[in-house]
């Protein structure tokens with residue numbers, strides 16, 4: 644670091660400047676806020692008549708994990724848009740994520756493609 648008064652180079656831990664005697668403020672290291680993000684995707688369970696389920700896939704400091712799962716619903720095709728069942732399942736997952744502290748981000752390309760971010764609590 645450098646003396647805030649005369650600009651002399653000082654050791655980082657110096658509390659006074661050896662040249663001008665000016666006291667040095669200790670450099671407080673502000674921890675950078677870390678964010679984890681999550682994306683909503685879906686999966687099917689079973690093969691013959693599969694159940695569908697939305698899954699919130701998060702990427703945090705320790706890698707990928709599942710941040711939440713929606714209730715399962717049975718496939719019900721509705722021309723031109725998401726079915727009521729699928730929308731209701733997504734609503735459950737989204738409100739659960741918001742309750743868990745996730746903040747919504749701008750939406751992705753699909754109607755269910757919600758994205759979220761959450762501040763990582765340091766030390767957890």
Ligand SMILES: [Zn+2]
Nearest residue numbers: 646649660663
């Ligand atoms: Zn100085």
